[in-house]
Amino acid sequence: xSRKREYKFIKRNIRYPRIRVFVNHVxxxxxxxxxxxxxxxxxxxxxxxxxxxxxEKYERIKEMAKDIEAIESMSLEEFKEYVNxxxxxxxxxxxxxxxxxxxxLMRTRWGSKSGKNNITINTLLRYMPHHLIxxxxxxxxxxxxxxxxxxxxxxxxxSVFGDIEKIHxxxxxYQMKLQAKK
Numbered sequence: 001x002s003r004k005r006e007y008k009f010i011k012r013n014i015r016y017p018r019i020r021v022f023v024n025h026v027x028x029x030x031x032x033x034x035x036x037x038x039x040x041x042x043x044x045x046x047x048x049x050x051x052x053x054x055x056e057k058y059e060r061i062k063e064m065a066k067d068i069e070a071i072e073s074m075s076l077e078e079f080k081e082y083v084n085x086x087x088x089x090x091x092x093x094x095x096x097x098x099x100x101x102x103x104x105l106m107r108t109r110w111g112s113k114s115g116k117n118n119i120t121i122n123t124l125l126r127y128m129p130h131h132l133i134x135x136x137x138x139x140x141x142x143x144x145x146x147x148x149x150x151x152x153x154x155x156x157x158x159s160v161f162g163d164i165e166k167i168h169x170x171x172x173x174y175q176m177k178l179q180a181k182k
Contacts, residue, residue, distance in 0.1 A: 009036045019043055021050040023058050057169070064173035072127070076103075079126035079133075086137040087119070096144035110136045110171060113143040128174050135161050136171075 007026035017030035017039035026047055030036035040047070074082065084101055091097050098119045106112075106122040113119050119140040125133050138160060146153040158164050 005037075005040075007036075007040055009033055019047065021047055021054065023051065023054045026051075061169050061172045061176060064169060065176040068173060068177045074126045076123065076126065079103075079123070082130070083121055083125075083133065083137060086134055087141065090134075090138050090141050094141055094145060096141055098141070098144070111140040113140050117144065124175075124178060127178060128171070131161075132167065132171055132174065135167050 007028050010027055010029045011031070011033075012029050013031055014029065015031075017028060017035050019039060020027040020029070026040070028036040028040050030039060080103055083103070087098065087101050098113075098117055100118040102118055102120040103123050104120060105124065106120070109122060110125060111119060111121045119137075121136065121140070125136060135157075139157060142153060142156060146156070154164060161167060
């Protein structure tokens with residue numbers, strides 16, 4: 001009789017197993033169930049520690065979301081003007097210029113930079129305070145210089161915006177608040 005797994009097993013033809021830890025569940029990606037079980041058991045303490053940290057962070061974000069009194073919004077036109085002004089300002093500082101600045105509703109990202117040197121900004125940012133919009137715009141423009149999230153990339157962001165972890169938690173809190181309004 002087999003026992004119930006404490007994680008979701010995802011079968012993929014890969015050489016080394018991967019473990020993804022979420023607040024309420026764990027996924028183990030491996031080529032077979034036996035390898036997945038071994039990887040899970042070998043890392044159970046790390047997995048539980050990571051889940052504790054994620055739960056603490058989730059609770060902090062939930063509290064931050066409660067503290068957000070009201071969400072104010074710019075009109076879409078005001079938002080586009082504001083973002084385009086920031087793109088021009090930060091682009092001049094960084095010495096970069098995107099081909100296009102696009103705006104659309106995105107489900108999982110605040111912004112992105114394409115291989116064609118366009119940046120796309122999530123229109124939900126119009127409900128955020130200016131410092132969070134500025135952060136996302138600068139973040140995407142910085143990808144022109146550092147395509148990946150390297151240590152240098154994060155150091156530059158931190159030198160301009162301070163505590164990046166706090167900004168990410170604030171973005172998550174606003175996202176939580178926006179989802180609650182739906």
